[in-house]
Amino acid sequence: MSNPHEASSPHERVLAPADWTTGPVADLYSSYVAAAALSAAQELGLLDELAEQGKTSYGNGDHPDLDDGVVRTILRALHWAGVVVIEEDGPVLTGPRFAEAYAARGYFYWLVKGCGELFSIAPQVAKTENRVGDFYRRDMRAVAIGSRIIGEEEVERLFDQVLADRPPRKVADLGCGSGQRLIRIAGNHPEASGVGVDIARASVQLASESVADAGLADRITIHRGNVLELDPSPAFADVDTITCVFMGHDFWPYDSCVATLRALRAAFPRAERLLLCDVVRTTELPGPDTTVFTLGFEGVHALMGDYLPTLDEWRQAFTESGWECRTIHPTVTPPNGHFFELVPSAG
Ligand SMILES: C[S@@+](CC[C@H](N)C(=O)[O-])C[C@H]1O[C@@H](n2cnc3c(N)ncnc32)[C@H](O)[C@@H]1O
Structure with missing residues (x-):
């Protein structure tokens, strides 16, 4: 006969503090702090400095405008994660995980600075009664910058190739975020002009500033607008190429997506192609092979x-x-991404 006082499941097992104060669960805890540190180091320029110079100072020595203790805290968390190595009485050097962490920095910035608040208010937004109106906030400037970094490698190279094969005359970038794609296209195709549309004020401001800084304000215009409700406009009349990256999911659910895709044909009557790139939903349960971004996205x-x-x-x-x-x-980066080359169907 089984003893009713004997633990029958791992849940009921009597734990010694040492079972969880170090080890996988403790690492999970520290990972959260390290992810936040990586995002902060990205925004503060510490990661770029480490990538370019291989070192930075432990504290605010190289950054008198920053708080010494905060910089040390960020670097200590990155030391824990192997992203940097804090040398005793010496500089902070890149660590064994630096290259991978630097490659993934856009995903961390998007998650922590762009969307982090959503996770802390998850219990609140889980309640259906609270899911009305503006029930959450995101930092759309950080979302746009994170997305730009995420797309910088593979996605932008795909655009370069596809557009080199058939150069565009005028491009409309839907959900243009930082404006970087239009700036890159204008650089690669000196004859081309562009128009960006975004619904977020912060993105429109960032894109407009970036276009002006690049000296391209005469060739690229940025408009605030809802891509789901675009009407024909003189700015769209001569667009031959529509691009849309990492926002196609905002067209959904299905009926809304079909209506939006149809409306694009009317709003851009001379469009010869739509180059749409987005990350799709996975259908399997998360496990050891789950890629970066997937659970967060x-x-x-x-x-x-x-x-x-x-x-x-x-x-x-x-x-x-x-x-x-x-x-x-x-695409491999972002994981589960797909770049669709679409043309209007005949008729
Ligand atoms: C994840 S970001 C991607 C930014 C940019 N396309 C890139 O590749 O880096 C998505 C952008 O789409 C914008 N967006 C979302 N829904 C939109 C809508 N209905 N109309 C216009 N812009 C929208 C957001 O404001 C945000 O700037």
Whole structure:
């Protein structure tokens, strides 16, 4: 007969403090702090400094405008994570995980600075009665900068290739974020002009500043607007190429997506192609092979109540809305990303 006082599940097992004050659960705790430190180091320029010079000072020695204790705290968390190595009485050097962490910095910045508050208010937004009106906040400048870094490698190279094969005359970038894509396209194609549309004030401001700083205000204009409600406009009349990166999921759910894709054909009557790139929803449970970004991206959109489509759902929406998908390029960065080359269907 079993003893009713004997622990019958791991949950009931009597734990010694040493079972959890170090080890995997303690690491989970410290990972949260290290993720926040990575995001802060990105914004403060410490990561770029380490990437360029291989070192920084332990404290505010190189940054008199920053608080000494805060800089040390950030660097200590990064030391714990192996991103930097704090030498005794010496500089802080890049650590064994620096290269990988630097490559992933956009994902951390997007998550922590851009969307971090959503996770801390998850219990509040879980209650259906609270999910009305503006029930959450995100830092859209950080979202735009994080997205720019996330797309910098593979996605922008795909754009370079596709646009080099058939140079654009005028590009409309939907959900233009930082404006970086239009600036890059204008640099690669000196004859091309561009128009960016974004709904967030912070993105419109950032994109407008970036365009002006690049000296391209005569070729690129930025407009505040809702891509889901675009009407034909003189600024769109001669657009031959529409681009849309990391915001296509905002077209959804399905009926709204089909309506938006159809409306784009009317708003951009001379568009010859739509180059749409987005991350799709995974269908398997998370496990040891879960990629960076996946839990954060899917979690943030669930908290906001935004529907994320799968690849098959995208395909169906293209067909129904009058866009023919000519090519799909899957991306490794971001994980689960797909770059769709679409042309208006005949008729
Ligand atoms: C994840 S960011 C991507 C930014 C940029 N496309 C890039 O590749 O870096 C998504 C952007 O889409 C914008 N956005 C979301 N919904 C929108 C809508 N309905 N109309 C216009 N912009 C929208 C957001 O404000 C944000 O700047």
